[in-house]
Amino acid sequence: MYRSLLDRGHDEFEENKSRFIGYAAPCQSEDEALSFIEEIKKKHSDARHNCYAYIIGENMGIQRYSDDKEPQGSAGMPILDAMKKEELVNACIVVTRYFGGVLLGKAGLYRAYSRGAQVGIKAAKIVIIKYFYHLKLSYDYSLHGTLSYYINTEKIYVKKESFTDKVNIEVFIEEENYDKFIENLNDITSANYTLPMKEKVLLKTLDGKIVE
Known part of the structure; x- marks a missing residue:
């Protein structure tokens, strides 16, 4: 038994003039997760950042994340932490940021990317498998x-x-x-x-x- 996502989902919000869009999707393999990431990057090629995290395997054997040029540990890690908090596996989350001109600081970025992951997860719906x-x-x-x-x-x-x-x-x-x-x-x-x-x-x- 494990927790994952029902389907793809996304939602967005604004934080100090920056637009954040959280995308979440179930993925059965690392290749599927990477394909989803590339799809979102292509869709939002004009965005400043497309940060992501994914966990593959019922035992959470594969865990990867990327800050995509945000300060180290301020973007990919909070996305991964949000997934771990929900005990999600076989899932991938991408949070896209359109920079609004206001610097959020590392703590502000951590909160924003964590929220981006949370709204994506909520939109995709958690299921127990x-x-x-x-x-x-x-x-x-x-x-x-x-x-x-x-x-x-x-x-x-x-x-x-x-x-x-x-x-x-x-x-x-x-x-x-x-x-x-x-x-x-x-x-x-x-x-x-x-x-x-x-x-x-x-x-x-x-x-x-x-x-x-």
Whole structure:
């Protein structure tokens, strides 16, 4: 399980006449992060600075940042710190600055770039990515009422239902809840069901709900 971003997002603000734009994006590799950085640099080639940071790997194994000609430690580091504070991985943030003529000082720059990262993260939305089991179940109609009640009570995510000579449903079960689910399923149905598919998948969740 780890925290990352739902999608790309951006937002901006003004600080002492300088315009700051925070861009955030999910990235699965360092190459993808570098490509995103180049895209933003090209888009804002007329900006004074395009500072960035990215973290790749569930264990935060790859961490890089750039001050892009701002004073050392005043831009890339606060962006990276903002990501670490949110425990984000597999993500990249670029904060673009259009200089407004007023020097902010190192402390002011640190605060501004930190805020730039924060507004970008907020726009992109934080998700929790965790393992689920994707299951297909098939059972008799006589069990449908009881099983439907159990599934709804446990807030199990139902992806699809179909009705043939049997009831066929596809559900997602969090990995840590799988054994308990099968135990309850066996109790409810007296093991009178088939499980034609069981697949372990990584899914994004937002506010406790799966985002496909």
